[in-house]
Amino acid sequence: MKTVIVVGNGMVGYKFCEKFVAKAGSENYKLIVFGEEPRPAYDRVHLSAFFESQDAKALELAPASWYAEHNIELITNERITDIHKTKKTITTVKDAEFSYDYLVLATGSSAFVPPIKGVEKEGVFVYRTIEDLEGMLGYAAKIKKNNPKAKAAVLGGGLLGLEAGKAVMDMGLEPHIVEFAPKLMPRQLDSRSSQVLQLKLESIGLNIHLSKATNQILGDTTITGMEFGEDDVLDVEMLVISAGIRPRDELGKTCDLEMGVRGGIIVNNKMLTSDANIYAIGEVALYNQMIYGLVAPGYEMADVAAEQILGNDTLMSAEIDMSTKLKLIGVDVASFGEPFMPALKGHSIIFENKTQYLYKRINVSLDGKKLLGGILVGDASDYSMLHQIYLNGMAIPEDPAQLILPASEGGSSFGSALDLPDEAQICSCENVSKGQICGAITDGDCDTFADVVSCTKASTSCGGCKPMVVDLVNETLKLLGKEVKNNICEHLDYTRQELYGIIKVKRLTSYFEVMDACGTGDGCEVCKPLVASIFASLYNDTANKEDVIQDSNDKFLANIQRNGTYSVVPRIPGGEITPEKLIVIGEVGKKYNLYTKITGGQRIDLFGAELNDLPAIWKQLIDAGFESGHAYGKSLRTVKSCVGSTWCRFGLDESVSFAIELEDRYKGLRSPHKLKGGVSGCIRECAEARGKDFGVIAVEGGWNLYVCGNGGVTPKHAILLAEKVDNETCIKYLDRFLMYYIRTAAPLMRTAAWLDKLEGGIEQLKKVVLDDSLNIAEELEKEMQFLVDAYECEWKQAIENEESKKRFSHFVNSDDRDDNLVFVPMREQKMPEHWEN
Amino acid sequence: MEEILSKYKTTAEGDVKVWFKAASIHDFTENGGACVKYKDKQIAVFNYKRKNAWYACQNVCPHKMEMVLSRGMLGDYQGIPKIACPMHKKTFSLETGENLNGDLEAIATYPVKVEDDFVFIGFSE
Numbered sequence: 001m002k003t004v005i006v007v008g009n010g011m012v013g014y015k016f017c018e019k020f021v022a023k024a025g026s027e028n029y030k031l032i033v034f035g036e037e038p039r040p041a042y043d044r045v046h047l048s049a050f051f052e053s054q055d056a057k058a059l060e061l062a063p064a065s066w067y068a069e070h071n072i073e074l075i076t077n078e079r080i081t082d083i084h085k086t087k088k089t090i091t092t093v094k095d096a097e098f099s100y101d102y103l104v105l106a107t108g109s110s111a112f113v114p115p116i117k118g119v120e121k122e123g124v125f126v127y128r129t130i131e132d133l134e135g136m137l138g139y140a141a142k143i144k145k146n147n148p149k150a151k152a153a154v155l156g157g158g159l160l161g162l163e164a165g166k167a168v169m170d171m172g173l174e175p176h177i178v179e180f181a182p183k184l185m186p187r188q189l190d191s192r193s194s195q196v197l198q199l200k201l202e203s204i205g206l207n208i209h210l211s212k213a214t215n216q217i218l219g220d221t222t223i224t225g226m227e228f229g230e231d232d233v234l235d236v237e238m239l240v241i242s243a244g245i246r247p248r249d250e251l252g253k254t255c256d257l258e259m260g261v262r263g264g265i266i267v268n269n270k271m272l273t274s275d276a277n278i279y280a281i282g283e284v285a286l287y288n289q290m291i292y293g294l295v296a297p298g299y300e301m302a303d304v305a306a307e308q309i310l311g312n313d314t315l316m317s318a319e320i321d322m323s324t325k326l327k328l329i330g331v332d333v334a335s336f337g338e339p340f341m342p343a344l345k346g347h348s349i350i351f352e353n354k355t356q357y358l359y360k361r362i363n364v365s366l367d368g369k370k371l372l373g374g375i376l377v378g379d380a381s382d383y384s385m386l387h388q389i390y391l392n393g394m395a396i397p398e399d400p401a402q403l404i405l406p407a408s409e410g411g412s413s414f415g416s417a418l419d420l421p422d423e424a425q426i427c428s429c430e431n432v433s434k435g436q437i438c439g440a441i442t443d444g445d446c447d448t449f450a451d452v453v454s455c456t457k458a459s460t461s462c463g464g465c466k467p468m469v470v471d472l473v474n475e476t477l478k479l480l481g482k483e484v485k486n487n488i489c490e491h492l493d494y495t496r497q498e499l500y501g502i503i504k505v506k507r508l509t510s511y512f513e514v515m516d517a518c519g520t521g522d523g524c525e526v527c528k529p530l531v532a533s534i535f536a537s538l539y540n541d542t543a544n545k546e547d548v549i550q551d552s553n554d555k556f557l558a559n560i561q562r563n564g565t566y567s568v569v570p571r572i573p574g575g576e577i578t579p580e581k582l583i584v585i586g587e588v589g590k591k592y593n594l595y596t597k598i599t600g601g602q603r604i605d606l607f608g609a610e611l612n613d614l615p616a617i618w619k620q621l622i623d624a625g626f627e628s629g630h631a632y633g634k635s636l637r638t639v640k641s642c643v644g645s646t647w648c649r650f651g652l653d654e655s656v657s658f659a660i661e662l663e664d665r666y667k668g669l670r671s672p673h674k675l676k677g678g679v680s681g682c683i684r685e686c687a688e689a690r691g692k693d694f695g696v697i698a699v700e701g702g703w704n705l706y707v708c709g710n711g712g713v714t715p716k717h718a719i720l721l722a723e724k725v726d727n728e729t730c731i732k733y734l735d736r737f738l739m740y741y742i743r744t745a746a747p748l749m750r751t752a753a754w755l756d757k758l759e760g761g762i763e764q765l766k767k768v769v770l771d772d773s774l775n776i777a778e779e780l781e782k783e784m785q786f787l788v789d790a791y792e793c794e795w796k797q798a799i800e801n802e803e804s805k806k807r808f809s810h811f812v813n814s815d816d817r818d819d820n821l822v823f824v825p826m827r828e829q830k831m832p833e834h835w836e837n
Numbered sequence: 838m839e840e841i842l843s844k845y846k847t848t849a850e851g852d853v854k855v856w857f858k859a860a861s862i863h864d865f866t867e868n869g870g871a872c873v874k875y876k877d878k879q880i881a882v883f884n885y886k887r888k889n890a891w892y893a894c895q896n897v898c899p900h901k902m903e904m905v906l907s908r909g910m911l912g913d914y915q916g917i918p919k920i921a922c923p924m925h926k927k928t929f930s931l932e933t934g935e936n937l938n939g940d941l942e943a944i945a946t947y948p949v950k951v952e953d954d955f956v957f958i959g960f961s962e
């Protein structure tokens with residue numbers, strides 16, 4: 001058994017482990033990994049997400065248990081201080097010594113801190129680790145307390161600097177970007193695109209200072225400002241330095257590996273350093289005289305090193321693609337290939353529209369046949385396709401301008417993703433080709449995007465290739481004649497959205513009217529509930545109106561249980577309940593011998609009610625002021641709340657009051673799938689609002705509104721839709737969002753899946769909801785108000801009407817009960833007998 | 838379990854010995870179902886108004902042996918009238934009792950007739 005020691009448990013070090021253990025022959029090696037950081041490797045690329053979630057676990061690339069399961073010894077919080085090349089051992093900071101057969105250096109890089117006078121002052125940060133971010137958050141909170149209008153600066157206007165700038169802004173500080181060069185993102189953008197980007201960033205509130213050389217950091221022990229020239233001072237209380245990276249190559253220096261003049265451990269195309277047993281990968285490795293500050297090349301290096309150690313002869317690509325896309329929400333910026341191309345090599349086609357912060361440039365070979373590179377600002381939706389055309393040297397239209405012109409001006413999105421060659425690399429992080437993605441469907445048993453992702457790993461890293469993977473999956477399914485258009489069933493040859501339109505326009509109001517108008521046959525268990533749900537969404541019909549077309553649970557206004565009995569869930573808006581009402585629930589439970597449980601939705605479920613008893617149970621509850629909780633419906637369930645500023649010492653607003661208001665507004669609202677909401681009083685998020693279809697969180701200055709999250713089968717965090725809005729605006733946006741979802745979603749598609757499918761994603765949703773780009777906002781609000789006004793408690797309806805009460809009897813010809821029911825004791829309550837199989 | 842199922846045997850109209858007078862047609866919702874008690878049997882009866890037909894079958898679903906089919910949903914599968922169980926949506930032909938979307942045992946079906954606004958179900962015993 002040979003030993004491989006990996007120094008550095010960052011993104012690339014982790015990838016090495018993942019790749020290594022997956023390869024044949026790796027069982028003959030023992031892997032030991034050292035990381036200096038206190039936790040296992042995490043997703044540094046999405047570090048900024050930490051500001052929103054403050055959930056370090058969510059960023060983890062793999063839990064500590066993963067390493068154990070794969071026989072990898074992971075030692076965190078322990079820096080390697082020395083390498084003894086001849087002895088083939090290393091020493092840790094705790095003076096422990098370990099021997100290796102092969103050593104892999106994956107020590108990454110650190111933020112470069114320029115030698116400016118005063119950089120050591122309190123309040124100056126770098127942006128690289130979770131600890132850095134925690135430090136920034138704590139410090140920002142502190143300075144904001146004394147000065148709510150505090151300013152913070154970021155030194156550096158490159159990719160990372162802009163990300164840091166947005167982060168600082170989200171922390172509630174006035175953000176300033178200070179750049180030495182005369183333009184932003186100097187390495188990726190030309191001057192014109194950089195100006196367009198600057199306008200865009202200024203429009204969202206970032207202050208930009210170009211051509212500024214910082215002479216010193218002002219302040220006694222803590223920073224109070226930055227001085228550029230004698231009278232040129234910017235008062236700031238916090239500074240984030242993002243001026244580039246420096247490889248963490250100290251081990252290479254001390255043990256005499258061959259080094260680059262400006263740092264970095266030199267490697268060849270086998271990732272081997274000047275020592276035959278030592279490899280270097282990731283941001284510490286100097287390959288082609290370059291340090292590549294991106295994950296994709298690092299991942300390729302990890303793969304090459306793993307192959308080499310196992311005796312295979314995979315080599316590193318000679319040319320490294322440095323195309324990048326900025327990941328700032330709402331600011332599209334991408335550059336690929338040769339962004340700045342000298343005129344002698346080709347022609348540039350430029351489209352610019354400053355009023356819309358739009359700039360697109362492509363560089364085309366002199367013969368007009370090849371795409372050499374380009375820049376996109378303001379709309380990077382074509383990035384994946386252009387990038388692929390560039391990477392694969394594909395032919396381009398005779399008039400290349402078509403590649404970037406808006407459709408309204410004669411542009412046509414180029415070709416289909418299926419035109420790409422099979423070997424085209426779609427996901428560069430995980431190195432997944434087009435052939436592998438399509439093959440997973442044609443030759444494997446994948447049928448959906450999710451299947452393909454889990455089987456190929458495509459788009460699991462930076463996610464940049466997701467739109468293209470979605471396209472490939474859909475196009476391939478179409479080609480195979482598999483259902484992509486989702487027709488409802490054999491009786492209705494439409495999608496739900498189409499049928500919704502037909503019913504609305506023709507004002508059809510009963511199931512067979514619909515079947516006579518546009519269906520065939522008598523219907524089934526798929527289309528009947530679907531039509532019922534559309535009626536509910538259009539007219540707020542309750543399930544009592546046409547009970548025979550309602551899904552099992554809706555039909556009896558209760559969830560059917562394992563033995564054919566039902567559950568009873570009264571609405572408890574926001575989870576707030578008086579002792580008096582609790583007593584009533586207790587009395588009902590006792591009287592009808594029901595199993596009683598607090599649900600995950602902050603209310604109480606009474607199980608085991610017989611059909612015959614349902615009306616009487618509900619009568620007693622309704623008399624005490626309860627209403628149906630719609631626990632059975634594809635409709636609003638609960639709006640979960642935390643106690644908020646009413647009692648909580650951290651609360652910024654009254655989350656309970658708002659949750660109750662929202663629950664009361666949307667109760668009874670039927671939708672393509674169930675809807676859940678949450679309201680939290682501060683970012684500690686005790687109500688788990690971001691796990692809901694809509695979530696509202698109080699922040700300084702209003703509510704942040706998140707949408708399209710859920711727990712359940714495929715958990716998804718909700719995404720920010722609007723920031724710092726007041727109650728009224730929040731409700732307005734919610735009305736529009738919910739109604740838009742109800743109108744357009746497929747049956748049984750929750751909001752997260754719907755957003756996934758929505759062309760343009762969250763940005764499009766923002767346009768529709770916030771900017772009213774489709775000019776339907778007023779209509780949506782009106783429709784919602786109609787539904788809100790039409791609300792009636794359907795249990796109240798049901799028990800007040802003798803005819804509709806009839807269905808709650810087990811037999812038509814007898815008052816007897818179902819004698820087939822068997823209950824068994826369960827702690828101090830009861831439960832149905834277990835099913836045999 | 839087997840014991841419950843053995844109570845229910847498909848009955849052809851020709852084998853009927855007893856026409857059991859179950860209830861008034863007005864007690865059955867149009868295009869819906871209801872459960873009839875006959876001795877120790879539970880029979881699901883459907884008023885398939887859309888086809889102007891009546892159907893009857895065992896109330897117990899052979900999937901998990903619960904007495905629930907009468908609370909299921911009517912419909913057709915390529916023209917064959919069927920009932921979908923409210924528990925897990927297994928569907929059964931109301932003509933032959935066959936499980937249309939799985940390989941469960943067929944359910945027992947019974948003849949129905951309507952006379953003087955009353956619904957009768959035919960049994961062989």
Ligand code: SRM
Pocket residue numbers: 559560561567568569597598599600601602603604605631637638674676691692709710711712713714750
């Ligand atoms: C009672 C409860 C469990 C409990 O004892 O706590 C429950 C019970 C059921 N859940 Fe749930 N869910 C309950 C909270 C949840 C939660 C937690 C929450 O809401 O915070 C989740 C995850 C969050 C989410 O939905 O995003 C949850 C995710 C599901 C799912 C998966 C949904 C998905 O999108 O993947 C289903 C299946 C479905 O809806 O298709 C489901 C379906 C069901 C059904 C309705 C299954 C059924 O059709 O019989 C269960 C019957 C309830 C009954 O008979 O009354 N239940 N269920 C909870 C009732 C909450 C309430 O007061 O209304």
Ligand SMILES: Cc1cc2nc3c(=O)[nH]c(=O)nc-3n(C[C@H](O)[C@H](O)[C@H](O)COP(=O)(O)OP(=O)(O)OC[C@H]3O[C@@H](n4cnc5c(N)ncnc54)[C@H](O)[C@@H]3O)c2cc1C
Pocket residue numbers: 007008009010011012013014034035036037044045046047048078079080081106107108109127128129160163248251281282283284292293294295296298327462
């Ligand atoms: C905010 C941010 C955003 C980014 N966005 C993108 C992006 O959008 N796209 C992209 O491609 N790239 C992006 N990057 C760059 C990307 O994160 C890096 O390319 C990648 O993390 C490099 O991986 P690595 O393993 O080489 O280095 P690291 O991830 O830095 O890991 C090195 C690890 O080694 C540890 N270590 C160092 N020395 C020792 C020692 N002596 N003993 C033990 N452990 C040691 C370090 O503590 C560290 O944990 C971003 C980086 C940041 C900071």
Ligand code: SF4
Pocket residue numbers: 642643644645648649650651652655680681682683684685686687
């Ligand atoms: S979310 Fe915030 S305000 Fe609400 S209870 Fe938790 S800590 Fe308090």
Ligand code: FES
Pocket residue numbers: 898899900901902903922923924925926927
């Ligand atoms: S019990 Fe009828 S389908 Fe499962």
